[in-house]
Amino acid sequence: MGVISQMNSRQMLKRIGNLLTTLLFILLLCMLFLVLVSKATGNEANLFGYQLKTVLSGSMEPNIETGSIIAIHTEGDKTQFHSGDVITFRTEDDMLVTHRIVEVIDNGNQYITKGDANDGKDLNPVLSQNVVGTYSGFTIPYIGYIMNFAETKEGAALLLILPGILLLGYALFTIRRTIKEVKQLIDDKNMRTE
Structure with a gap:
């Protein structure tokens, strides 16, 4: 047994x-x-109405860690968010920011936002047309660092080459293990016939 x-x-x-x-x-x-x-x-790659974004600052920690990948839902009415919702929006400088809504103004045409780790509210209200999407709750910690690296020429090349190397290594490992198992079976068979 x-x-x-x-x-x-x-x-x-x-x-x-x-x-x-x-x-x-x-x-x-x-x-x-x-x-x-x-x-x-x-x-931006859009998959079933969701986009993956990399979090570059600690303004939403501890809920969303720096270097995380988050999924945001990009479809729907951008004037229907509520206080407490986490949104991703474009600033006047064309930067993407993910912060929590703390106040809804003008029936959802503007939002006052704040990073969870920040002491004060953001200075400028966010216009609903600048909202890219809402945080879906899906987070993968630290993968954002890899994604940022992947967007460089070196990173893209490495991501194309690395899977091939890993597959080759796995294939060699599997072949070696199979040969070892076959040899063991032959040895066991030879011992039984003696």
Whole structure:
């Protein structure tokens, strides 16, 4: 029973490892796809009404950490937000900022915002036409650093080459393991026939 239990544990760990590897690979491919689409079109990649944005400052910590990737919902009426909603908007300097609405003015045509970590409200009200979207609650910590690097020439090249190297390494590992298992089976068979 102990040997069977060990084999089942090994098989389970192997399956979990394969599942995690597959999920990470799919995530990497999705990120690569989004980066390449945004580079090729010059626009933000929009997937099912959502865009991924990188958080570059700590103004929304601890709720949204610096270097995180957040998903924002870009569709819908930009005058229907409420106090407490987190929005991403364009400033007069064409910078993207993600802050929480603390006050709604003129039936949603303007919003007063504030970063969660900031002491005071933002100086200028946000016009509803400058709202890009609302924070969906989806965050991946620290991936934003990788995404920012991926937007450079070196980063884009690395993201194109790295998956190939990883796949090659995984293939070599799998081939080596299979050869070892076949040799073990042959040795076991030879020992039984002696």
